[in-house]
Amino acid sequence: MARLTEENIRLAREIIGRYPKARSATIPLLHLAQEQDGYVTNEAMSHIGELVGASSAEVFGTASFYEMFKFEPVGKYLINICGTMSCALMGSEELMHQAEERLGIKMGSTTPDGKFTLEHAECQAACTEAPCLQVNYRYRYRVTPDELDALIDDLAAGNLSSEIPAHGTVAVVRQHIPADRAVGAIAPELVTENPAWLDGKAAL
């Protein structure tokens, strides 16, 4: 449980290089730390502070604002069941009971084998598809209790591993930004030319 690995430090420096100010990289680096350990460790937050020039308390202050950063271990699959109005009317409470019974844990906790974590979520913006849930933030729509059972079976068996990566896996921070599209370490106020991607069009 730890600071960032050598490989991730290299990536972290690359990410920091994308921003005019190092501190702007705090959140991408938190994602990176969460991917590494499955959750954000205290050591990783201190390390990120060192990398971006902030105190550990500042990194923690930023990180704790966001629901999706976890500070304690979570399961490989984080199941967020929506409990807001539309889903509640369409049977999300039943889903939650089903999930609890099936996994033998309460909402908000993790199975002893570390595979599943159940969470109650607020509106996931899919009210037309109620009741909905997310597994590692991948949607499942109009879920019935039976479908939930099947989903859990599939996840446990690894049948969905190509579709749903383990919790914490991030895509965006690993993106490659072509040099001509990257702002780089130039403060915005110092940029005088339009970026290349504007392609001659007038700026907004």
Place this chain on the structure above:
Amino acid sequence: MTTIDTTETNDVPPKDPNAVSITINGRTVEARKGDLIIAAADSVDEYIPRFCYHPRMSSVGMCRQCMVEVEGPRGPMMVVSCMTPVAEGQIVRTDTPQVKRAQEGMIELLLANHPLDCPVCDKGGECPLQDQAFSHGAGESRFVEEKRHYEKPIPISDLVFLDRERCILCDRCTRFADEVAGDPLISFTQRGNNTQIMTFPDEPFASYFSGNTVQICPVGALTASPYRFKARPWDLEQRESTCTTCSVGCRTVVQSSRDELLRYQGVDSDPVNWGWLCDKGRFNFQSTNSEDRLSTPQIKSGDSFVTSSWSDALESVARVIRHSREGSVAILGGARGTNEDAFVWGALADAAGITMRDAQLDDGLPASVFSHPQATIDSACAGGTVILLAPDIKEELPVLYLRLRDAVQKKRIRLIEISSHETGLTKYAWKSIRAESGTAAAAMPALLAQADIAAQLASGPVVIVAGRPNLAESASHTMDAVDAVLAVAPSASVLPVLRRGNVRGALSLGLGPRNGNDAAAILNASAKGNVDCLILLGADPLSDIADVDLARRGIAGAKFVVAIDTFLTASASHADVVLPAAAYGEKDGTTMNLEGRVTSVVQKITPHGTSRADWIIAVELMTLLGHESNFTTLSDIQDAMSAAVPGFGSTTTTVAIKRDGIVVSVTPPSSTSASTSVAAPRNSYEFRLDLSRKLFDRAIGTITSPSLANLATEANVFIHPLDLDRVGTAEGTNVRVSNSHSSIVLPVRALSSIPRGTAWVPFNQIGADVRELVRRNESITDVRIESM
């Protein structure tokens, strides 16, 4: 025609382009461009309620309490007055029904989650939330639900407790920690209804300035352990005074109840401390209340002390002085007292022919540092370049650190630091140059000739902050470096940063060395048996002088030692007579800070036991020695001071000086400047010793303050990580630090900010005493470090 009527001529003075005229509640208010409405209103005493706004910090508009109405094109509009700058012709109303409704609504919202535990809250009675709930609140709440609950106060540092239930999230403490102190160790965490101030897990709010957050907290969320449940605000009596813990001279109020000091609070003095205090200055009032204070005179009998009457003790001292050989009486110290103390002791010394005197304990600079043009804190922070040839300002003069840091952050000045190890100001320095002790002066011409530095020096005023960075290095190295800067920038001014609160006053008013006989020379004379009576006036050479061997020999060599002190210090325990002195807060007078600024210090409580102010003791001795003194009251002394000391006019009496004091220019007598010393090159297998002070050490005023006593750290020797390999040892293991004089054992720590070949040891921490290796007659100290 003798008078010019401007209405008849067209010679109207041009309007100040920065002047802005606005109307507040029908009154015309002159403000400056960029001023905030709330500040403009304050300037004419139109009070707008507020919680988050603080004039010494940036505005954040966090609490929304300061809503006012501003006339706009579509009629009156509600704005937050701490975020809205003034504009020409702006019409502001702070008392309309609409404004009242908004303010009452905000109070009601803030109180929704605020526990009404005012009867048991330390803030009750001086609480901005309580006060403004009465003055600007609706009087009752519609909130009947259960309030938010958190664990009641949790310690966030050794000194500060946090009660999250009371917190209204105004962002004052976190802004202070980040913007003012530069220690962002507390932060908002969580979100929404769960938002709370918190430190990082297991990383306490260990800032030297943490006490200020308690003072500016607008509710009882932050409380300081030394004051918790000690008094109610309405039981406190207070007088405005000046802190004399270090030579910055921050303005404070001294508060007491039932004749016991209970709290110091910072007072905003614009040229000095801006309302801030360091934790050492804020909380060391506890030492004044200590049970270990000396309360009666003591006379040595055999190996122990016997309590004596004042008359017997003073008579025995007078008898020794009378029978001492000519020129064999010496006075060390005086920098912890008032100007009046120093002046009367100086008068006594003059009358009795005592020429051996020094208020510094060989840890400052010779008085010739005052003969250069002098800078003030304001002039150093106003613009241009500040060159630091000084100890770590954050450790030794913490509030000066805040001022310099602020000037750098606001891009007014550039710092050039020449230091043998990283300091608190290093990360704010434009250039921070590592120069091994003893080499700064020689390196200076080439350094200042560098194109960018030369251009910077030429671009504006230059201030040299001069002090003794390394106690294991002689003062002449610093003086030579100052001279080297002055050779390049002849118009530079000097801000001397010397140790101890009233050192400048004591040196200026009669306790400075005569004929070059400084503390070291006095102790040397004493060691040779040439001192018949050594008077330690609040001085503890055994604990304070870097050459502890010299201090030991000096005290042992003196035929008779008199200690005038508040505690039985290490040195006082070797005295033949100990006289209890009144401490800070127990006597009136004036003090002089490092700029030469004279401000008042006040008596708030009765002196402990039978202790007396230093000047009273001096007057008694003068009488016993048959000299006329004419000093019966403080104003007698101040009159005599005005008459006798050039530059110390009638403006400097306690009555005349106001909060900000008056900067006087008194140049203390300075002997011929110390000879230039060239440090011998260091042998490559040796380390150059860097001995410097930290804020919290085992100084008597710190260890007798229970809340500060445990803030000193274990003594360590810090070296570069690569040197760790060279010595062949590992982090944390004991090493032998030795030279031809002595040998001690200390744990070694690696610190990559230390240059290779330097061994840094903080002064007077818990563990082996590195001073055993220091000798005054060697201008630098080299040591060997060996694994054991």
